[in-house]
Amino acid sequence: MKRNNVPYKINLTEQEIPKAWYNVRADMKTKHRPMLNPATLKPVVESDLTPVFCDKLVAQELNDKDRMIDIPEEVLNFYRMYRPSPLIRAYFLEKALDTPARIYYKYEGGNTSGSHKLNSAIAQAYYAKEQGLVGVTTETGAGQWGTALSMACGYFDIDCKVYMVKVSSEQKPYRKAVMETYGASVTPSPSTTTQIGQKMLAEDPNTTGSLGCAISEAVEAAVTTEGYKYVLGSVLNQVLLHQSIIGLEAKAAIEKYDEYPDIVIGCAGGGSNLGGLMAPFMADKLTGGKAPYFIAVEPASCPSMTRGKFAYDFCDTGMVTPLAKMYTLGATFIPASNHAGGLRYHGMSPILSQLYHDGYLDEARAVGQRDVFEAATLFAKVEGLLPAPESAHAIRAAIDEAIKCKESGEDKVILFGLTGTGYFDMAAYMQYNSGEMEDYIPSDEDLERGFAAIPDIKEAE
Amino acid sequence: MKRNNVPYKINLTEQEIPKAWYNVRADMKTKHRPMLNPATLKPVVESDLTPVFCDKLVAQELNDKDRMIDIPEEVLNFYRMYRPSPLIRAYFLEKALDTPARIYYKYEGGNTSGSHKLNSAIAQAYYAKEQGLVGVTTETGAGQWGTALSMACGYFDIDCKVYMVKVSSEQKPYRKAVMETYGASVTPSPSTTTQIGQKMLAEDPNTTGSLGCAISEAVEAAVTTEGYKYVLGSVLNQVLLHQSIIGLEAKAAIEKYDEYPDIVIGCAGGGSNLGGLMAPFMADKLTGGKAPYFIAVEPASCPSMTRGKFAYDFCDTGMVTPLAKMYTLGATFIPASNHAGGLRYHGMSPILSQLYHDGYLDEARAVGQRDVFEAATLFAKVEGLLPAPESAHAIRAAIDEAIKCKESGEDKVILFGLTGTGYFDMAAYMQYNSGEMEDYIPSDEDLERGFAAIPDIKEAE
Numbered sequence: 001m002k003r004n005n006v007p008y009k010i011n012l013t014e015q016e017i018p019k020a021w022y023n024v025r026a027d028m029k030t031k032h033r034p035m036l037n038p039a040t041l042k043p044v045v046e047s048d049l050t051p052v053f054c055d056k057l058v059a060q061e062l063n064d065k066d067r068m069i070d071i072p073e074e075v076l077n078f079y080r081m082y083r084p085s086p087l088i089r090a091y092f093l094e095k096a097l098d099t100p101a102r103i104y105y106k107y108e109g110g111n112t113s114g115s116h117k118l119n120s121a122i123a124q125a126y127y128a129k130e131q132g133l134v135g136v137t138t139e140t141g142a143g144q145w146g147t148a149l150s151m152a153c154g155y156f157d158i159d160c161k162v163y164m165v166k167v168s169s170e171q172k173p174y175r176k177a178v179m180e181t182y183g184a185s186v187t188p189s190p191s192t193t194t195q196i197g198q199k200m201l202a203e204d205p206n207t208t209g210s211l212g213c214a215i216s217e218a219v220e221a222a223v224t225t226e227g228y229k230y231v232l233g234s235v236l237n238q239v240l241l242h243q244s245i246i247g248l249e250a251k252a253a254i255e256k257y258d259e260y261p262d263i264v265i266g267c268a269g270g271g272s273n274l275g276g277l278m279a280p281f282m283a284d285k286l287t288g289g290k291a292p293y294f295i296a297v298e299p300a301s302c303p304s305m306t307r308g309k310f311a312y313d314f315c316d317t318g319m320v321t322p323l324a325k326m327y328t329l330g331a332t333f334i335p336a337s338n339h340a341g342g343l344r345y346h347g348m349s350p351i352l353s354q355l356y357h358d359g360y361l362d363e364a365r366a367v368g369q370r371d372v373f374e375a376a377t378l379f380a381k382v383e384g385l386l387p388a389p390e391s392a393h394a395i396r397a398a399i400d401e402a403i404k405c406k407e408s409g410e411d412k413v414i415l416f417g418l419t420g421t422g423y424f425d426m427a428a429y430m431q432y433n434s435g436e437m438e439d440y441i442p443s444d445e446d447l448e449r450g451f452a453a454i455p456d457i458k459e460a461e
Numbered sequence: 462m463k464r465n466n467v468p469y470k471i472n473l474t475e476q477e478i479p480k481a482w483y484n485v486r487a488d489m490k491t492k493h494r495p496m497l498n499p500a501t502l503k504p505v506v507e508s509d510l511t512p513v514f515c516d517k518l519v520a521q522e523l524n525d526k527d528r529m530i531d532i533p534e535e536v537l538n539f540y541r542m543y544r545p546s547p548l549i550r551a552y553f554l555e556k557a558l559d560t561p562a563r564i565y566y567k568y569e570g571g572n573t574s575g576s577h578k579l580n581s582a583i584a585q586a587y588y589a590k591e592q593g594l595v596g597v598t599t600e601t602g603a604g605q606w607g608t609a610l611s612m613a614c615g616y617f618d619i620d621c622k623v624y625m626v627k628v629s630s631e632q633k634p635y636r637k638a639v640m641e642t643y644g645a646s647v648t649p650s651p652s653t654t655t656q657i658g659q660k661m662l663a664e665d666p667n668t669t670g671s672l673g674c675a676i677s678e679a680v681e682a683a684v685t686t687e688g689y690k691y692v693l694g695s696v697l698n699q700v701l702l703h704q705s706i707i708g709l710e711a712k713a714a715i716e717k718y719d720e721y722p723d724i725v726i727g728c729a730g731g732g733s734n735l736g737g738l739m740a741p742f743m744a745d746k747l748t749g750g751k752a753p754y755f756i757a758v759e760p761a762s763c764p765s766m767t768r769g770k771f772a773y774d775f776c777d778t779g780m781v782t783p784l785a786k787m788y789t790l791g792a793t794f795i796p797a798s799n800h801a802g803g804l805r806y807h808g809m810s811p812i813l814s815q816l817y818h819d820g821y822l823d824e825a826r827a828v829g830q831r832d833v834f835e836a837a838t839l840f841a842k843v844e845g846l847l848p849a850p851e852s853a854h855a856i857r858a859a860i861d862e863a864i865k866c867k868e869s870g871e872d873k874v875i876l877f878g879l880t881g882t883g884y885f886d887m888a889a890y891m892q893y894n895s896g897e898m899e900d901y902i903p904s905d906e907d908l909e910r911g912f913a914a915i916p917d918i919k920e921a922e
Contacts, residue, residue, distance in 0.1 A: 007475045008541040014468045080469040081553070081845045092542070110571055112847045112882070154842045174635075174887035178847065181838060181890050377642060381615045384542045386573045386639065421573070423884040426635035429642050 003102060003257065008091060010253040012084035017076065018252075020068040022244040024279045024351060025237065027286040031064050032354035033325035033459065036312060041457065044322050051223055052230050056127040060238040069241060071123075072130075078122045078155060082111035083245070087253040088418075092382040094402070101405035102259070103398060105418040106250040106277060107385065112178075115388065115420030116273050117148035117233050120242035124231040125152035134227030135159025139189065139214030141269075142341030142390060143168055143175030144420055145233030150182035160184040161228070163191065163217045167208035168341040175424045189214035196220055196318035210334045211345045216318025234270025235315060235324075235349050243276025250415065251280045261292040261415035263401055267393035268296040268305065268364070269342045271349030277417040278361075285360055292415070295401075296352065296364045297393040299372070301440040302335035304328060304348045305364035307447060310357050312457040313347060323457065326353040330450030336440030338369050339428035340389040346450065367396050368439040373432040375399050376422070388420035389428055464563060464718065469552060471714040473545035478537065479713075481529040483705040485740045485812060486698065488747040492525050493815035494786035494920065497773060502918065505783050512684055513691050517588040521699040530702060532584075533591075539583045539616060543572035544706070548714040549879075553843040555863070562866035563720070564859060566879040567711040567738060568846065573639075576849065576881030577734050578609035578694050581703035585692040586613035595688030596620025600650065600675030602730070603802030603851060604629055604636030605881055606694030611643035621645035622689070624652065624678045627670035629802040636885045650675035657681055657779035671795045672806045677779025695731025696776060696785075696810050704737025711876065712741045722753040722876035724862055728854035729757040729766065729825070730803045732810030738878040739822075746821055753876070756862075757813065757825045758854040760833070762901040763796035765789060765809045766825035768908060771818050773918040774808060784918065787814040791911030797901030799830050800889035801850040807911065828857050829900040834893035836860050837883070849881035850889055 025031060034043035049058040060069065071079070090103035108116035128136050135158045140146030146162040153160035162184050169176055169188040176186045187193055189209050190200035196216040200207060207213075215232070222230035233239060254261065264281055266274025274296050285291030298305055305327045313328040315321040328347040329335075335344045348356075355361040369389070376392035378399070379385070387395060398416040405412050422429065431437045486492060495504035510519040521530065532540070551564040569577035589597050596619045601607030607623040614621035623645050630637055630649040637647045648654055650670050651661035657677040661668060668674075676693070683691035694700060715722065725742055727735025735757050746752030759766055766788045774789040776782040789808040790796075796805045809817075816822040830850070837853035839860070840846070848856060859877040866873050883890065892898045 009475065011472050011474075013472075014470065078845075112841065112845050114884075151842075151845060155845070174884075174891075177887040177891045177894070178884075180894055181841060181847065181887075183842070380573065380642060381612075381644070384539075384573050384612060384616070386642065423575075423635075423639075423882075426638040426642075430635075430638045433638070433641050 003259065006089045006257045009086040009088050010256060011086050012249060012253055014080050016252060017079055017083050018245055018248040019076065020070050021241045022248055022279050022283065023063060023067055023069055023241050024282055025064040026067040027283050028354065029286065030354060030358055032350040035322040035324050038314070038319065038323055048322065052219060054127045054131050054229050056130070057124060057238050060241055061236060072126055075123050075126050084249045085110055087250055090383055093379060096378065096382045097399065097402050097406065099402040099406040100409060100411040101402040102411065102413045103402055104254060104415045106246055107418045108246060109418060109421035113144065113148035113151050114423060115144040115148065116243060116246060116276065117145045118151060119245055120233060120239045120272065121145070121148035121152040122155070123242045125149065125156045125158060128229060128231070129156040129158050133158060133229055135161065136231045137161045137218040137222040137228055138231050138233065139163045139211060139218045141165050141168055141211045141344055143172050143424060144342055146184065146186065147175060147178050149231065149233070150179040150184035153184065154182040161221060162186045163189040163214040165189055165209040165211055165214050165341060167337045171427055172424045189217050191217060194220040208337050210317055212317035212331050215316040216320055219316065219320055234272035235347065237351060239272045240275035240279070240349060240351055243272050244279040246273070246276040246417065247279040247281060250277060254415065259413055262412040263295065263414045264292040265295045265297060265394045265397045265414065265416040267343060267390050267419065268298050268348065268352065269390065270345045271352040273417050273419045275349055275352050282355065282360060294361045295397055296356065296361060297397045298364060298366050299338055299340050299343045299393065300366040300368045301338045301442065302329065302344050303366040304346060305356060306366040309451060309454060310353060311454050313454050315347060323455065324350045326350045327356065328454060329447060330453040332453040333450030338440055339425060340369065340393065342390040343393065365397055367393055370437050370439055372396050373437060385418065386422045387418060388422045389425050391419045464720065467550045467718045470547040470549050471717060472547050473710060473714055475541050477713060478540055478544050479706055479709040480537065481531050482702045483709055483740050483744065484524060484528055484530055484702050485743055486525040487528040488744050489815065490747065491815060491819055493811040496783040496785050497918070499775070499780065499782070499784055509783065513680060515588045515592050515690050517591065518585060518699050521702055522697060533587055536584050536587050545710045546571055548711055551844055554840060557839065557843045558860065558863050558867065560863040560867040561870060561872040562863040563872060563874045564863055565715060565876045567707055568879045569707060570879060570882035574605065574609035574612050575884060576605040576609065577704060577707060577737065578606045579612060580706055581694060581700045581733065582606070582609035582613040583616070584703045586610065586617045586619060589690060589692065590617040590619050594619060594690055596622065597692045598622045598679040598683040598689055599692050599694065600624045600672060600679045602626050602629055602672045602805055604633050604885060605803055607645065607647065608636060608639050610692065610694070611640040611645035614645065615643040622682060623647045624650040624675040626650055626672055626675050626802065628798045632888055633885050650678050652678060655681040669798050671778055673778035673792050676777040677781055680777065680781055695733040696808065698812060700733045701736035701740070701810060701812055704733050705740040707734070707737040707878065708740040708742060711738060715876065720874055723873040724756065724875045725753040726756045726758060726855045726858045726875065726877040728804060728851050728880065729759050729809065729813065730851065731806045732813040734878050734880045736810055736813055743816065743821060755822045756858055757817070757822060758858045759825060759827050760799055760801050760804045760854065761827040761829045762799045762903065763790070763805050764827045765807060766817060767827040770912055770915060771814060772915050774915050776808060784916065785811045787811045788817065789915060790908060791914040793914040794911030799901055800886060801830065801854065803851040804854065826858055828854055831898050831900055833857050834898060846879065847883045848879060849883045850886050852880045
């Protein structure tokens, strides 16, 4: 029976903002394999990471014991500006699809950064400020993370140097302008400001860049500049920890109406959004309770989970970072310049990778960008929110699941993450509207070239 | 004593969305002078307006008797998608200014159209649909109204033809893309598709266009195309009626915390936002109760209230519309191409004009755009919301009032309208960031040229 007593938007109160993040690793039966020091190939310890990252963030990165980690009061204060984010019942989408499914989405695009990335940016900027740093360096793909970090650094009045994947900086000049308005400096990557950037440009002067390369540049800039550390918007354990606030709020909100999702869907580039959204529901599964069916949606052009290898690999193209055990297409893989710039990473969060490998994350699904924009356009029309291309990957899967429900007559509860808005992606919408959008699917040969660069690591049992 | 028990965001529940709009005209002691038929110079009657506007909207336009007008259920359903909008306590701005003032803003930019315009767009699209029309025509300046109307027409599945002021369409190609994504067709104005557009182009092929000219084109297109009517996003009584939902919600929210504004501030182009925000507070004043001090903020480049004449004038450059008694710079006045495209209209809502003339609207204030962007940038950094240039006019005045409170030690309650986001205005921010932004102040001679075009109407007493 269809529940129609749920309001369009379930808003928690400010008092209901979670006071602690949830650390899913504490509940995982099989921990993900430790990161390896690239020089020694030994598991990293604190002292390997503190030259690159803030001390408190290193501690979070390595913490697989504590289930809940308190959110600092200064971060909570900032959260109160834009959180709790609404959980929205997609009545209009349900009607358009004529589905018996009940569809909910957690909308994280309501803040000026336009995405969920702010949840971790403000935490990382806080710890940098607390440590007395001058500033931080980072990379950005679609620009969402860079925007969020610029806002966070502007708020705590510390410097912010952003390396922006070149193709994105060309597609989105206004993203750059937003970051600069918040006081950040933005450098298209690869650039001549770093050794690794110079090397990439020498190899291919026409490269459109990649997230992996921009990471290398940002890390190099951090370790070679006094008073700076490097911060990252996805992939890392600490990021998934901070993003757990998405899931904690979503769970509290949906349970107010005695609902529980049968399916949880998130787009997955580095894994920050899906990891955060699913965390508390995954807790139910890991602790033996009822649990949703989890779906990670990735672009067919960068299919790290659906077609990648589960192996130790570098997190960056320059191969200066620690190695992580994850699903990967190889650190040298550069995806076609599709419009979901936030989903163009060659690897995947080690936590999500392990959960997928162990069958807790039930399914990974690759979708083409024309299908994604078809879903985005329908969603924009009926739900009134213009989604980012990244988020629209989750919308595509949610629509497909809802259509299956129509066919089977099942009234499943579908929850997906709407991570951000598409205001800076209108060039992509224009291309879709004009019928000129293409799908890019890497060939097996393309993938083999990437796989060839994955180092051959013998793992101790 | 400073109240610090107010949450950052005061969210009403969906059940608290007002079920009726408030019609301020019913409480006005001196009604504004009636619009005049341009051919006969007699007060317009229903049959003068129904060829141009939808029947139900004409009835609302002429209604000065009913205080409350029910919101149709279909419109309420749409409102539930994005309303109630939050009333936000600007704790961070207060702290940055070190002011004893308590600052609140009603944030209308949280929906995909990015502004308050959606409140009236959905109502107008609904009445057009209800009347069985094929579609509607309109003009847009900054693009906010066109975007909102596109969303509304997309929702009700009727056609939408938008004439967009040429300078805006060039500054904001992505605005056009959003409208097209929602299914609208967008024509830069002046265009060759109408007689008035052809005439304007013949007179000045390099014209950057104006809202007044785009209105003429949209009206011409409506009356010459079967199944179409014209709709307008500001100025008209019906629009102020629909926008009263802003003020009704703001009043309900602020009163929950036993607060009442000492000052209410809104930017004013055609008057839709300020008219809506202040309406229920103005009711207090008109009915003899306590009341705030009302401030309308306009750009120094288009100073209709601060430097214009209170006179009967055409609402459009082509002089095809009825004449309205209002503050005006003359229908031929074309302001410099400043970045607050939504505030470039030569006239002002007849309701606001009358209230200002009679001293109920206490003050009109003109501000320069560099000062406006200074305020916008500060606000973006501390409050985390990147404002539209239009909205930033209100921010500028709110900051100035808060600074006065610091000097005098008064803890006034300041309420302003944050009408929209600046995501499509990044070219303007880039210009400000680079230090290349200029202020445009029309000379007295510029204004005299505009005044010369105001018709000389003898009013009956």
